[in-house]
Amino acid sequence: MNKSPILKLDNIYSSYGNVQVLNGVNLQVRKGEIVSLLGRNGMGKSTTVKSICGILKPHLGNIEFNSVRIIGMQSYKIARLGVGLVPEGRRIFANLTVKENLIGSSIKGYWDLDKILTLFPIFKERLSQLSSNLSGGEQQMLAIGRALMTNPSLLILDEATEGLSPVISQKIWNVLRKVSNEGISILIIDKISQELKDVSNYSYILERGKSVWSGKLSGISSDDSKLFLGV
Amino acid sequence: MTAELLIEQFLNGLQFGFMLFLMSAGLTLIFGVMGLINLAHGSLYMIGAFSAAATFAFFNSFWLSLLASFSCAAIVGIVVEKTIIRKLYNRDHLDQVLVTFALILFFSELVRWIFGAFPLYLDVPELLNGSIEVFSGIYYSKYRLFIIFVGLIIAVFLFFLIGKTNLGIQIRAGQHDREMISALGVDISKLYTLLFGIGAALAGLAGALIGTIQSVEVGMGEPILILAFVIIVIGGIGSIKGAFIASLLVGLVDTLGRFLIPWVLQTVTNPSDAMSVGSAIGSMLIYILMAIILILKPTGLYGKQLS
Amino acid sequence: ADGHKLKVGMITTLSGGGSGLGIDVRDGFMLAVMGSKDIEVVIEDDQRKPDIAVQLADKMIQSEKVDVLTGIIWSNLAMAVVPAAVNQGKFYLSPNAGPSALAGKGCHENYFNVAWQNDNLHEAAGGHANSTGFKNTFILAPNYPAGKDALTGFKRYFKGNLAGEIYTKLGQTDYAVEIAQIRASDADSVFFFLPGGMGIGFMKQYAQSGIEIPVVGPAFSFDQGILKAVGDAALGVKNTSQWSKDLDNKANKKFVSDFQNEYGRLPSLYASQGYDTGMLLISAMAKASVNDMEAFRDALRSADFDSTRGQFRFSSNHHPIQDIYVREVIKEGDTLTNKIVSVGLQDHSNAYVDQCSM
Amino acid sequence: MISEKNISYISLISIFFIAIFSEYFNEPYLITLLSRIIIFSIAAIGLNLVLGFGNLISFGHAAFFGLGGYVSGILAIHAFNSELLISWPFLFNGSNNSLIIWLFTIFFCSLLALLVGVFSLRTSGVYFIMITLAFAQMLYYFAISWPSYGGEDGFSIYVRSTFFGINTMKGINFFFICFFWLLIILFITSKIVNSPFGLALRATRFNLTRVRSVGINPFRIQLLAFVLSGAITGIAGSLYVDLNRFVSPSLLSWQMSGEFIVFILIGGLGRIYGPLIGAAFFVAFEQFFGSYTEHWQIFLGIIIISTVLFAKGGIIGFMLKYQKNE
Amino acid sequence: MNKILKIVNLKKNFGAITASNDINFCLETGEIHALIGPNGAGKSTLIKQIMGEIKQDSGEIILNGINISNFKTEDRIHLGFARSFQITDVILDFTIFQNVLLAKIGKEKTFYNFYSSLDSIEFSFEEIKSILIKIDLWDKKETAASLLSHGERRQLEIGIALALDPKLILLDEPMAGLSLDKIEKMKVIFNQIKNDVPILLIEHNMDVVFSIADRISVLVNGKIIASGSSSEIKSNLDVRKAYLGTA
Ligand SMILES: Nc1ncnc2c1ncn2[C@@H]1O[C@H](COP(=O)(O)OP(=O)(O)OP(=O)(O)O)[C@@H](O)[C@H]1O
Numbered sequence A: 001m002n003k004s005p006i007l008k009l010d011n012i013y014s015s016y017g018n019v020q021v022l023n024g025v026n027l028q029v030r031k032g033e034i035v036s037l038l039g040r041n042g043m044g045k046s047t048t049v050k051s052i053c054g055i056l057k058p059h060l061g062n063i064e065f066n067s068v069r070i071i072g073m074q075s076y077k078i079a080r081l082g083v084g085l086v087p088e089g090r091r092i093f094a095n096l097t098v099k100e101n102l103i104g105s106s107i108k109g110y111w112d113l114d115k116i117l118t119l120f121p122i123f124k125e126r127l128s129q130l131s132s133n134l135s136g137g138e139q140q141m142l143a144i145g146r147a148l149m150t151n152p153s154l155l156i157l158d159e160a161t162e163g164l165s166p167v168i169s170q171k172i173w174n175v176l177r178k179v180s181n182e183g184i185s186i187l188i189i190d191k192i193s194q195e196l197k198d199v200s201n202y203s204y205i206l207e208r209g210k211s212v213w214s215g216k217l218s219g220i221s222s223d224d225s226k227l228f229l230g231v
Numbered sequence B: 001m002t003a004e005l006l007i008e009q010f011l012n013g014l015q016f017g018f019m020l021f022l023m024s025a026g027l028t029l030i031f032g033v034m035g036l037i038n039l040a041h042g043s044l045y046m047i048g049a050f051s052a053a054a055t056f057a058f059f060n061s062f063w064l065s066l067l068a069s070f071s072c073a074a075i076v077g078i079v080v081e082k083t084i085i086r087k088l089y090n091r092d093h094l095d096q097v098l099v100t101f102a103l104i105l106f107f108s109e110l111v112r113w114i115f116g117a118f119p120l121y122l123d124v125p126e127l128l129n130g131s132i133e134v135f136s137g138i139y140y141s142k143y144r145l146f147i148i149f150v151g152l153i154i155a156v157f158l159f160f161l162i163g164k165t166n167l168g169i170q171i172r173a174g175q176h177d178r179e180m181i182s183a184l185g186v187d188i189s190k191l192y193t194l195l196f197g198i199g200a201a202l203a204g205l206a207g208a209l210i211g212t213i214q215s216v217e218v219g220m221g222e223p224i225l226i227l228a229f230v231i232i233v234i235g236g237i238g239s240i241k242g243a244f245i246a247s248l249l250v251g252l253v254d255t256l257g258r259f260l261i262p263w264v265l266q267t268v269t270n271p272s273d274a275m276s277v278g279s280a281i282g283s284m285l286i287y288i289l290m291a292i293i294l295i296l297k298p299t300g301l302y303g304k305q306l307s
Numbered sequence C: 001a002d003g004h005k006l007k008v009g010m011i012t013t014l015s016g017g018g019s020g021l022g023i024d025v026r027d028g029f030m031l032a033v034m035g036s037k038d039i040e041v042v043i044e045d046d047q048r049k050p051d052i053a054v055q056l057a058d059k060m061i062q063s064e065k066v067d068v069l070t071g072i073i074w075s076n077l078a079m080a081v082v083p084a085a086v087n088q089g090k091f092y093l094s095p096n097a098g099p100s101a102l103a104g105k106g107c108h109e110n111y112f113n114v115a116w117q118n119d120n121l122h123e124a125a126g127g128h129a130n131s132t133g134f135k136n137t138f139i140l141a142p143n144y145p146a147g148k149d150a151l152t153g154f155k156r157y158f159k160g161n162l163a164g165e166i167y168t169k170l171g172q173t174d175y176a177v178e179i180a181q182i183r184a185s186d187a188d189s190v191f192f193f194l195p196g197g198m199g200i201g202f203m204k205q206y207a208q209s210g211i212e213i214p215v216v217g218p219a220f221s222f223d224q225g226i227l228k229a230v231g232d233a234a235l236g237v238k239n240t241s242q243w244s245k246d247l248d249n250k251a252n253k254k255f256v257s258d259f260q261n262e263y264g265r266l267p268s269l270y271a272s273q274g275y276d277t278g279m280l281l282i283s284a285m286a287k288a289s290v291n292d293m294e295a296f297r298d299a300l301r302s303a304d305f306d307s308t309r310g311q312f313r314f315s316s317n318h319h320p321i322q323d324i325y326v327r328e329v330i331k332e333g334d335t336l337t338n339k340i341v342s343v344g345l346q347d348h349s350n351a352y353v354d355q356c357s358m
Numbered sequence D: 001m002i003s004e005k006n007i008s009y010i011s012l013i014s015i016f017f018i019a020i021f022s023e024y025f026n027e028p029y030l031i032t033l034l035s036r037i038i039i040f041s042i043a044a045i046g047l048n049l050v051l052g053f054g055n056l057i058s059f060g061h062a063a064f065f066g067l068g069g070y071v072s073g074i075l076a077i078h079a080f081n082s083e084l085l086i087s088w089p090f091l092f093n094g095s096n097n098s099l100i101i102w103l104f105t106i107f108f109c110s111l112l113a114l115l116v117g118v119f120s121l122r123t124s125g126v127y128f129i130m131i132t133l134a135f136a137q138m139l140y141y142f143a144i145s146w147p148s149y150g151g152e153d154g155f156s157i158y159v160r161s162t163f164f165g166i167n168t169m170k171g172i173n174f175f176f177i178c179f180f181w182l183l184i185i186l187f188i189t190s191k192i193v194n195s196p197f198g199l200a201l202r203a204t205r206f207n208l209t210r211v212r213s214v215g216i217n218p219f220r221i222q223l224l225a226f227v228l229s230g231a232i233t234g235i236a237g238s239l240y241v242d243l244n245r246f247v248s249p250s251l252l253s254w255q256m257s258g259e260f261i262v263f264i265l266i267g268g269l270g271r272i273y274g275p276l277i278g279a280a281f282f283v284a285f286e287q288f289f290g291s292y293t294e295h296w297q298i299f300l301g302i303i304i305i306s307t308v309l310f311a312k313g314g315i316i317g318f319m320l321k322y323q324k325n326e
Numbered sequence E: 001m002n003k004i005l006k007i008v009n010l011k012k013n014f015g016a017i018t019a020s021n022d023i024n025f026c027l028e029t030g031e032i033h034a035l036i037g038p039n040g041a042g043k044s045t046l047i048k049q050i051m052g053e054i055k056q057d058s059g060e061i062i063l064n065g066i067n068i069s070n071f072k073t074e075d076r077i078h079l080g081f082a083r084s085f086q087i088t089d090v091i092l093d094f095t096i097f098q099n100v101l102l103a104k105i106g107k108e109k110t111f112y113n114f115y116s117s118l119d120s121i122e123f124s125f126e127e128i129k130s131i132l133i134k135i136d137l138w139d140k141k142e143t144a145a146s147l148l149s150h151g152e153r154r155q156l157e158i159g160i161a162l163a164l165d166p167k168l169i170l171l172d173e174p175m176a177g178l179s180l181d182k183i184e185k186m187k188v189i190f191n192q193i194k195n196d197v198p199i200l201l202i203e204h205n206m207d208v209v210f211s212i213a214d215r216i217s218v219l220v221n222g223k224i225i226a227s228g229s230s231s232e233i234k235s236n237l238d239v240r241k242a243y244l245g246t247a
């Protein structure tokens, strides 16, 4: 798979007010690829995601999506270009029911309500339940389902397996594999784990807002791992 | 007291309820669904009534003035939303209170500047003048029946718009987390402008419809404002159904209370005391009702309790 | 005049609800004093808030050092301002409000009411109801002191039965309930006192309801400023007033035409009251200096001026003794206005004279 | 460097000296205005305690302001007329002694705040706003239709209550009393805000579950704050009635509650001196523009909108930020 | 061993959903007791009932022999409970220090004190410092919680629980969102305190569970289907099917 990148981050600098967080992030995701982004707590992974999605506007650098310069674009426009987001901390719409969460922003495509219900059968009897009453893991599934229902061409998952039971995590990994086989690209942020190593085609590690390592995760030296990930 | 009178008062209560619903319909969208505390609702109501009255004075056509009422209010609403209100969604509720309070001052004084301090005139069209017999022996004003009719249409419209289209879902989602709904591809600013415009248009329409039988004057919006908030809160914020039921409930309680309390009191004290004590309680009734409902159901009749 | 300047402090309602009345009083007053170089007027807006009015009065007395205060429209504001002002040795000339408390026990030698005692127009309505031969009247007013005074005033002169007596909520604008009660009663007439927007709403809804029972009210709901808002619903309604545009006397003719020339609109009741207040003041100044309180007070008391309402003098409690007319709402071309049809009460004073120890 | 502290001290000192100069140059009205500013700010400081620090948006604080006013007015008018106020369990003629009046005011306003608080604090957010409004409106309509004390007309109390033989009718003396109260109340609130209680109160504004899970009963904290707040606003009501020598239901109107909120927001939400700055600005604006044009409210509207849009954090917030950008 | 906390026949339904189906369970001194189970099994609901945040339909909760089934949350805290939230719930406007200070104030019941200045409350400064150092947030003590990354908030969550000087701790997925280095630190902390403060640990991270839990209970559909040591649970077929999957 030597296609041109669908997402390309060039030397991104971002800050929250006066707090400089990203100091040169470089990253590429190709079509149908699963790319993972790793780093210890507070290193800027989520900030990178926010910068891609237009929630935060980087003050330096360039981001291209499908060869469109998206830096500085409003976030809904970026999403409409095909970027789907499972944000950190779920951010489900607590004042809506499960069903409303799923269909509110959906776009016609492969993923529809039925497919989500087959993937997460637990929602079948909870469709009209207020989503704030879901358990933590269920909320996480809802956030994943919601993003899938926008049928994106790039799916970004920020700690998407947090709080999911091993069975469900496995399910998610399988779905991601399947989805990427269909040509959808995936950027995933997670803790390093065997599954992540298996599934990701390529990985980046952030350290204090800078890309400091990239490559096949299975090939990472234990020194680098110790240095950048603490294990 | 005759049965007819009682029935008529009951009808009056229902009718007043519809009127209340009409008054609060716009606010249900802006405050209930979008979550913006819009104290300037009454000003939009007033703007609707004044544009109608001005149009009426010019063209002498009721229907044209109705058209003017909601289009002017919608335009003002959209302009205000685009220039001022949209900067407030991410702010504290209190900033919204302050700005929309300032808008009241601004609009009231502006309207007075343009139209002068005396009330204006709007009249019922020939078609709706007079009464018709609704049951045997019970006559009812055609215009008030017309108000009921419009109230029903708006109720259905809102119910459909908010409950049955994705628009409603997206707006409510935006109320919870604007950033997130944008990140999912929804142009929430545009939706908010649209909804604010619709809300303003409804307020303006209500101003013209009700101004026609009450009065068109500066400050006419202020009593409406409080009433509209009362209705929405009793019904439960965000629930169109709640607002509708609360309107009818308040309409009935207020009307029948005003009418029956003095009558009941007359049996225990002399008529004139009964009358003044009765009407004192009568004027507190809506607030007593609201306090009781909120004490029993802290999120209103149909409000959702988020956990 | 003895060349003495006189400073008037006018506190009236110029913004917010009800500012139309204040603006008319102000314009009428200013019209009267326009020619007089000796009068300096300071005008302040009370926003219809009693606490603001009190503070403005303080300001005028303490800082502006005015000699005479005037302008207040509302009884509750008058009650807040007048006692303190007159007790500090200022004259107060009321161009509108005339609460009973200031006519009876609370009367004061420095307080003059140039308009009416609050009950007057209602009393005349009662008298008119008698003379028309009404036997069974339905009466209503808002539940606040002026409303109660109104119904008391009406009942004081009305000799027939009451078909019903209702106090509505202050500020209420929907009268379906009351109108239904009127319809259900066997009243032969209706008397109401509902100032401002309340009256507009009532009249329109009453006309809509198709009830044919005749309505009587005080002038407030049928005066020039408000008539065009009530619209044709008001046509033919009888209302009581101490003044009317068509009163046939020289002073009034001059006032009406001057007012129209100056402000480009027809004068209202309130404008005439403001004007009369100004004229009274000028007449007193011609006789005495305000620095001689006794003399000035006597000059005021003699009311030696040409009132727009013809005959005008003060009773012992410094309230007008005047004719109160019954007017009917008519159409002159396209404008609604009033025409005098009879005299409701002649040389009418007020019920509180005896309670006043002056 | 202007710090929040300095702004506060400067404003206090300038108010004091303007009053002294006004007395010297014989401008009693200015003193009246200053007293009014102080009284309004006391009322708003009371509200700020729950609103600014506890995020309890009470839209009914006029109830306490008005009750304070009525309690004082009723005590004073009975004393003035030597009319019996109560005949059981003992004879009581009312009083025109400030200390007694204030005691009664604090008692009744605390009691009312306790009652309103117990019911209102069951709700939150906008529901809280509306239920507090409901209670205030009930009192308002009651006062309007209650004939014994003048109904909507209200009543005059003719003379101010007495305070240790000071001639309170003299503007500057009354000003000192108000100023003294302001100092006391500022001291109390700053104490409260920086205390453990204050921290707990500030915590309740976000998440009650979290507060409970560290062993704090948020309801009691909020209720206590609400009672304190009601008492403070009540004192302001009492002083206000004394200032005007007049009581009326307009003290209880929702517009009054709204104005308190406006003072706080204009000055700077959640800042101890915010209400003082806000009230001063508001009153000054009203006086200044009010004498230029009857349409001054248009300009007030525009100014408020610009303050909110461009000066986040009210006047104090604006000053501090401007300072930073320099 | 001493049974500190005993749950007896606890039941809770949300409409048609059964969250607690006759749960019997106990926490003993000196142990880390892990509670695992599929998403939506009712684990958090159990904690909420133990804390009194929601009321059980029936059944009893007994702490050291005292039936506390009807106690209020805040009273339970003073009896020695502390908990962390699955969905982070720190006070965003407070600094890290203030968040922990609030817990101290709550625990010491000084929250009605409205006359002493916060700065003068020396009693807890040292304690707070040691807690913040323990959870690696001392450097950021003056940072508002809203400015923290997700993982940092999770750390703060645990700090707050520790500040309550608890007799037992209920931790709802404390490791979620923590990077591996932090997880190792937490493990050490938990192992240090467990002798004084037994821990009920809800966790989906099986590496953590199997490495530090002394005992594991498995909750499925509101029912405890197995209880035992790591190796017992690992080899339990029902558990594998319902929860662990093929891993
Ligand atoms: N809203 C904010 N304002 C200011 N600083 C912030 C904000 N959000 C995050 N930060 C800071 O930015 C840095 C990076 O945060 P980010 O959320 O990107 O980290 P992360 O790599 O996603 O960490 P984690 O694994 O804990 O989620 C952190 O040090 C954090 O304190």
Ligand SMILES: Nc1ncnc2c1ncn2[C@@H]1O[C@H](COP(=O)(O)OP(=O)(O)OP(=O)(O)O)[C@@H](O)[C@H]1O
Residues within 6 Å of the ligand: A126, A129, A133, A134, A135, A136, A137, A138, A163, B307, E014, E015, E017, E018, E019, E037, E038, E039, E040, E041, E042, E043, E044, E045, E046, E086
């Ligand atoms: N207030 C409520 N109303 C209705 N259902 C609820 C409510 N609270 C929880 N539930 C349901 O009860 C079940 C148990 O929820 P709980 O939060 O205890 O699960 P959990 O075991 O903690 O799951 P997770 O591992 O995903 O956090 C869930 O299916 C949830 O949807």
Ligand SMILES: [Mg+2]
Residues within 6 Å of the ligand: A045, A046, A047, A088, A158, E149, E150, E151
């Ligand atoms: Mg992150």
Ligand SMILES: [Mg+2]
Residues within 6 Å of the ligand: A135, A136, A137, E043, E044, E045, E086, E172
């Ligand atoms: Mg859980």
